[in-house]
Amino acid sequence: MNEPPPSLAGASLDSLAAPRSTMESVLAGYEAREAERLAGGHPNREGLAWIEGAFVPLAEARIPLMDQGFLRSDLTYDVPAVWDGRFFRLDDHLDRLDASCAKLRLRIPMARAELRETLVELVARSGIRDAYVELIVTRGLKFVREYESYENHLYLLVTPYVWTMPLRGQMRGGRAIVTRTVRRTPPGAMDPTVKNLQWGDFVRGWLEAMDRGSVYALLPDGDGNITEGGGYNIFAVKDGALTTPSRGVLEGVTRRTVLELAAAMGIPAALGFLPVEALYHADELFICTTAGGVMPITQLDGQPVAAGEVGPITRKLWEAYWAAHYDPKYSFAVDYG
Amino acid sequence: MNEPPPSLAGASLDSLAAPRSTMESVLAGYEAREAERLAGGHPNREGLAWIEGAFVPLAEARIPLMDQGFLRSDLTYDVPAVWDGRFFRLDDHLDRLDASCAKLRLRIPMARAELRETLVELVARSGIRDAYVELIVTRGLKFVREYESYENHLYLLVTPYVWTMPLRGQMRGGRAIVTRTVRRTPPGAMDPTVKNLQWGDFVRGWLEAMDRGSVYALLPDGDGNITEGGGYNIFAVKDGALTTPSRGVLEGVTRRTVLELAAAMGIPAALGFLPVEALYHADELFICTTAGGVMPITQLDGQPVAAGEVGPITRKLWEAYWAAHYDPKYSFAVDYG
Numbered sequence A, B: 001m002n003e004p005p006p007s008l009a010g011a012s013l014d015s016l017a018a019p020r021s022t023m024e025s026v027l028a029g030y031e032a033r034e035a036e037r038l039a040g041g042h043p044n045r046e047g048l049a050w051i052e053g054a055f056v057p058l059a060e061a062r063i064p065l066m067d068q069g070f071l072r073s074d075l076t077y078d079v080p081a082v083w084d085g086r087f088f089r090l091d092d093h094l095d096r097l098d099a100s101c102a103k104l105r106l107r108i109p110m111a112r113a114e115l116r117e118t119l120v121e122l123v124a125r126s127g128i129r130d131a132y133v134e135l136i137v138t139r140g141l142k143f144v145r146e147y148e149s150y151e152n153h154l155y156l157l158v159t160p161y162v163w164t165m166p167l168r169g170q171m172r173g174g175r176a177i178v179t180r181t182v183r184r185t186p187p188g189a190m191d192p193t194v195k196n197l198q199w200g201d202f203v204r205g206w207l208e209a210m211d212r213g214s215v216y217a218l219l220p221d222g223d224g225n226i227t228e229g230g231g232y233n234i235f236a237v238k239d240g241a242l243t244t245p246s247r248g249v250l251e252g253v254t255r256r257t258v259l260e261l262a263a264a265m266g267i268p269a270a271l272g273f274l275p276v277e278a279l280y281h282a283d284e285l286f287i288c289t290t291a292g293g294v295m296p297i298t299q300l301d302g303q304p305v306a307a308g309e310v311g312p313i314t315r316k317l318w319e320a321y322w323a324a325h326y327d328p329k330y331s332f333a334v335d336y337g
Helices: A019-039 A090-104 A112-126 A144-149 A200-211 A253-265 A276-280 A312-324 B019-039 B090-104 B112-126 B144-149 B200-211 B253-265 B276-280 B312-324
Strands: A048-051 A054-057 A062-064 A075-078 A081-083 A086-088 A131-138 A153-160 A174-178 A216-218 A233-238 A241-245 A269-272 A284-289 A293-300 A331-333 B048-051 B054-057 B062-064 B075-078 B081-083 B086-088 B131-138 B153-160 B174-178 B216-218 B233-238 B241-245 B269-272 B284-289 B293-300 B331-333
Touching: A019 A312, A048 A112, A054 A112, A062 A153, A075 A090, A086 A112, A090 A112, A090 A131, A090 A253, A112 A131, A112 A153, A144 B200, A174 A200, A174 A284, A200 A216, A200 B144, A233 A253, A233 A276, A241 A253, A253 A269, A253 A284, A253 A293, A253 A312, A284 A312, A293 A312, B019 B312, B048 B112, B054 B112, B062 B153, B075 B090, B086 B112, B090 B112, B090 B131, B090 B253, B112 B131, B112 B153, B174 B200, B174 B284, B200 B216, B233 B253, B233 B276, B241 B253, B253 B269, B253 B284, B253 B293, B253 B312, B284 B312, B293 B312
Parallel strands: A174 A216, A174 A293, A241 A269, B174 B216, B174 B293, B241 B269
Antiparallel strands: A048 A054, A048 A153, A062 B062, A075 A131, A081 A086, A081 A131, A086 A331, A131 A153, A233 A241, A233 A284, A284 A293, B048 B054, B048 B153, B075 B131, B081 B086, B081 B131, B086 B331, B131 B153, B233 B241, B233 B284, B284 B293
């Protein structure tokens, strides 16, 4: 990593590998920035949207009732993030959005350069330095069968960073279940590589997780393999190597970052089938998404995962993941003016 | 039927069975009312919505961007219709909406009596005499995991009658395909008896239908059986008897009406597995939904269904279906004031 986090300025690469201090430094840096955001009087500190050419406070942002994105969930979306004032892998997210749109025969009604500028302006106007940024492209007001004759709709929004697992909670890891009441929608029905908001299976998973005193619902594919959860990919660590499902899942940008970091650190990693059974014998488990990063799972179906603590490989990847947010290869600074 | 359509007033039961005249009478009555609607100057003739206690023209109706009904398609809905000024099976639709809400742990934020009154007022204020009425209940502004702590959202809208198959086109029947690129989302992933707007599989089906020069996409279940299409159930007629899929489909109110009418007319009918193969050997096929009624399918995968014409049982059910809209057992008149 070219630029370590400011809180680690002057730290050696060895210190990057010292687990406690790094996890704690990232947390301390974030909490300090959050305190500043909450104490500051910025009018858009809770979020801002871009709708039909206008910037509007998030709480007032509205979309047409008749948008097919609502009436048929006929849409795709993507979520890049901003960390400590730097946009992370923005073009990778925009590339994936392009690919999702192509598969759904949607067209983003704005050229890439303008879209990029508008996103940066949206974030800058919000003043939010740790931000969750969402782009949604919907079919628009007309039915899919008329798709060639009209413009699709684009909605943009920024909110403070969204944590699938609270950052502080990541220090001890989360409780997950493998769902019994619901399987993941198979790729033959809906293509999970097209990022979509048709989360009926995940909603059932969350309800089951609540019923079973847990938080994270990991969905099987109906054929004995695990797939993913609501918005995140799953990794298992066994004998020092990573495995993550190759089929029936989103091609996550965070998953890709993890795989790139693992390669750089010499940790073997494979995409393939990940049997549910293997989760019960894993040395470490983690889930990952832009909305939360690398999130350790330390309890599965009521039992500890191995020793029930955040494992060493998860911790190394966790630290490398947040350090990567300062790497100019992956990120650039937003000018907040 | 207690009250035949006005255009058939004085007609004998025998004449109800005379196919041409009845199909033509329903069409003529509808087209006359449509001409009146379009010529009339009613300000809401293209539709009206009820949002947060206010009636607003449909084209101006907007919902919060942050509604989980949009951001996760975390919602259910139902669609009763009004035909020739009469609400059809309204309480059956509201009962099903209650059941869908219970399964998703949603609460309609309005008591049944007030909801009924509001719907009637919405239709009356629109002046639309042949109307598609939609009720949508969303999770609201907060994530499903917080479902016990807040109110869900309710949106109501009325538009002119929506035709899955144009009424005039029903005289000759529609062209359908069995999809090859997509299967129906299985009930183990999303419960199809909870009426939902997660139509990604149907959207894929429509795109395939367009690629193959067809209109209606019938989705298989991945195990050799047919399920349903976007918003409609499927019936096959063979040797004088009806079969419709029992599993992996919506429990349609129109399907139920068809089954009730078939029972009254002595036509045998069964719910069960309906193999895709059986469709190619059927004597008649039809699809059915509130947005279109009983819609004959006369071409499947480029080949005629039997003789390629609307069959006699489909025709009998079609006529009985529209006649039932005047039966006080099923419908009541809206007072348009």
